Amino acid sequence: MANENVSVWTSIPFWRRSAAWVTGFATILLIWLTFDTLGQISMGTDADLKNGVKKRVPAPTVINYHIDYKMDAKRGHEVPVIGEKQLFFGKEWSEKEAAELLHLGKLTSQAKNCMNCHTLLGNGAYYAPDLTKAWLDPAWQKGGPLQAMTGKNTVEEAMAEFLQHPSQYPTHARMMPDLGITAEEAKGLVAFLKHMSSIDTNGFPRNFSKTVEQFKTGGTNAH
Amino acid sequence: MFEPFTDVVPSFFGWLNQGPLTLTLFLHTIIILPMIWIYFDEKKKLNKK
Numbered sequence: 001m002a003n004e005n006v007s008v009w010t011s012i013p014f015w016r017r018s019a020a021w022v023t024g025f026a027t028i029l030l031i032w033l034t035f036d037t038l039g040q041i042s043m044g045t046d047a048d049l050k051n052g053v054k055k056r057v058p059a060p061t062v063i064n065y066h067i068d069y070k071m072d073a074k075r076g077h078e079v080p081v082i083g084e085k086q087l088f089f090g091k092e093w094s095e096k097e098a099a100e101l102l103h104l105g106k107l108t109s110q111a112k113n114c115m116n117c118h119t120l121l122g123n124g125a126y127y128a129p130d131l132t133k134a135w136l137d138p139a140w141q142k143g144g145p146l147q148a149m150t151g152k153n154t155v156e157e158a159m160a161e162f163l164q165h166p167s168q169y170p171t172h173a174r175m176m177p178d179l180g181i182t183a184e185e186a187k188g189l190v191a192f193l194k195h196m197s198s199i200d201t202n203g204f205p206r207n208f209s210k211t212v213e214q215f216k217t218g219g220t221n222a223h
Numbered sequence: 224m225f226e227p228f229t230d231v232v233p234s235f236f237g238w239l240n241q242g243p244l245t246l247t248l249f250l251h252t253i254i255i256l257p258m259i260w261i262y263f264d265e266k267k268k269l270n271k272k
Contacts, residue, residue, distance in 0.1 A: 006269045014265040018258050025253060033236060040232050056231050079231075200231050 046095050049082065054200075060098035062198045063088045063191050069136045069208070077203025080136075088194070089156055089187060098191070105192025108185040117176075121196065122204060128174065130205045135159075135190075135197035146171065159193065160186040 008014050044055030049062060066083040085092070093101065109115075115124030118131045139146040140155045149169050152158040162169055163186040166176035181189065230237035239249055 006266070008262050008266045008269065011265050011269060013268070014261060017261045017265070021257050021261065022254055036234055036236050040234065054231055
């Protein structure tokens with residue numbers, strides 16, 4: 001005779017089947033997500049840039065373009081806007097040159113362990129400012145205090161000068177140590193930073209504009 | 224309730240995560256509904272014993 005009052009909640013097969021279902025489904029979802037991510041993070045080409053095809057990660061030749069950061073009302077955060085052509089260290093870089101420079105910058109960022117203090121694309125520390133959008137920081141633009149302190153006229157030259165002699169420039173309460181970065185490595189690092197700023201990070205780091213206002217009023221990120 | 228797709232690169236997951244509600248609806252459909260089915264299936268089995 002069937003017992004209508006039997007409890008399913010104390011039945012082990014019920015929990016086993018539920019757990020198997022959730023675990024199995026989550027596994028498939030995560031594998032799918034992994035492959036989906038590969039498409040999201042694959043780098044665009046020079047042709048994409050020329051044809052205005054938007055990729056989350058643009059080609060290395062993006063260093064030849066002006067990069068802006070504009071609020072996108074629809075998406076609810078700022079997005080990088082790749083604009084007109086702009087010389088980088090006084091020249092236009094070919095695909096090969098740009099790729100090599102960016103590679104040098106990446107290797108240097110790893111060799112000098114930037115992430116030990118800074119954050120790059122969400123990885124690293126918050127001992128020093130987040131560098132994900134450092135290229136777009138108004139403090140480095142014309143008239144900004146960081147560019148002014150180096151006595152240079154462009155963002156890239158100012159950043160490169162600072163990177164070679166960081167301990168000479170008073171920036172934050174926690175000053176950056178001299179890491180023995182050469183002129184060529186500094187160029188690579190600046191290219192690396194410029195390229196990084198052009199990556200669509202879905203608005204990361206959040207509240208960048210708030211930081212901009214902070215910089216405009218003479219404040220800093222490090223306290 | 225459903226917001227227009229605004230992501231850079233079209234993706235199923237981009238659509239899924241446009242807001243908390245789309246994700247909630249999806250996870251409930253995919254996890255809770257089968258669990259309800261498992262529940263009644265187990266209940267039927269237990270009643271047969």
